[in-house]
Amino acid sequence: MAVGARSGHDEPERRPERPAPSAAAMTDDAAGRPDPDPRSDRRRDEDPAPASGPGDAPAADGGDGGDGDDEETARDGRGPQRPRSFWKELPLLIGIALVLALLIKTFLVQAFSIPSDSMMNTLQRGDRVLVDKLTPWFGAEPERGEVVVFHDPGGWLEEGKTPEPNVVQKVLSFIGLMPSAEEKxxxxxxxxVGGDTVSCKEGGKVVVNGKELNETYLYPGSVPCDPAFGPVKVPKDRIWVMGDNRQNSLDSRFHMELAGGGTVSTDEVVGRAVVIAWPVTRWATLPVPATFDQPGLAQALAVAPGAAGFAGALPLVLWRRKKRAARHTAE
Structure with missing residues (x-):
């Protein structure tokens, strides 16, 4: 009994098969001629690429065998990479931090710890101050009223009197944010400053260029000068310094027998203390007191160049007058 083919709605319609391309058509395709069936391009774009078997060769760049862009990215090393471990980055971060700290310490700002009571109440023992080291690089000189840090000119600090640094100071010294214990x-x-005349009589006030200073910044109960001194003419490029706690400060008054007569060379100045940075409850700036802005305080420095100019011009004026008188006589 012969079995015939069924035709009904339950049997899917079969797509007629395309005839295999002839050798001539293949030759035409290889030569770059257009595909006679335009649907082939659409099917090639829409149909997913077949999975490669174990014996398949890798697809060429941009070919039909896979995503050529992804493969090129992977070969060039530009593909997604896992982030480096924090512990691998840590040595680099520490190195950069040390270099930056060294540059800041050398050229910009440095922290100093106050080891004594010589500047009370302006500065108290244990305060941390930030010292501006940038402006001296541009030729700025210390000015009257500024609080400055300077190296020991020689003989100001007794041997063995350098305070022992605590743990915090040792750590900050190691990374360059504070001076080492060996620095004095x-x-x-x-x-x-240079060119000024400073003096102080017993029971009186400090006098600079004939002007008395109203030193409201002194430690309560401290007298301006004890012992008395001066008058002292401060040499050029040197400064006369005193502590705000006058009865507990070994300053210029007590080193007048040394070279420089108690003054400090501006080359020894590290920089100006501009702010109290620690503790936070003591945070404050360190401005110049108003008494150093009084008129006439710097008059001596202004008069000296004028007097020198007058002395230099006087002979010329007299010579011209003499020459003019001789001309009138001849006429």
Whole structure:
């Protein structure tokens, strides 16, 4: 009994098969001629690429065998990469931090710890101050009233009197944010600069260029000068410094027998203390007191160039007058 083919709605319609391309058609395709069936391109774009078997060769760049862009990215090393471990980055971060700290310490700002009571109440023992080291690089000189840090000029600090640093100071010294324990620095207030004349009588006030200073910044109960001194003519490029706690400060008054007569060379100045940074409850700036802005305080420095100019011009004026008188006589 012969079995015939069924035709009904339950049997899917079969798509007629395309005839295999002839050798001539294949030759035409290879030569770059257009595909006679335009649907082939659409099917090639829509149909997913077949999975490669174990014996399949890798697809060429941009070919039909796979995503050529992804493969090129992977070969060039530009593909997604896992982030480096934090512990691998840590040595680099520490190195950069140390270099930056060294640059900041050398050229910009440095922190100093106050080891004594010589500047009370302006500065108290244990305060941390930030010292501006940038402006001296541009030729700025210390000015009257500024609080400055300077190296020991020689003989100001006794041997063995350097305070033992605590753990915090040792760590900050190691990374360059504080001076090492071997460095010997002092902090005082500039009272007079090169060319000034400074003095103080027993029971009186400090006098600079004939002007009395109203030193409201002194420690309560401290007298302006004890012992008395001066008058002292401050040499050029040097400064006269004193502590705000006058009865507990070994400043310029007590080193007048040394070279420089108690003054400090501006080359020894590290920089100006501009702010109390620690503790936070003591945060404050360190401005120049108003008494150093009084008129006439710097008059001596202004008069000297004028007097020198007058002395230089006087002979010329007399010579011209003499020449003019001789001309009138001849006429």
């Amino acid at each position: 620095d002092l902090i005082k207030r500039v009272i007079a």
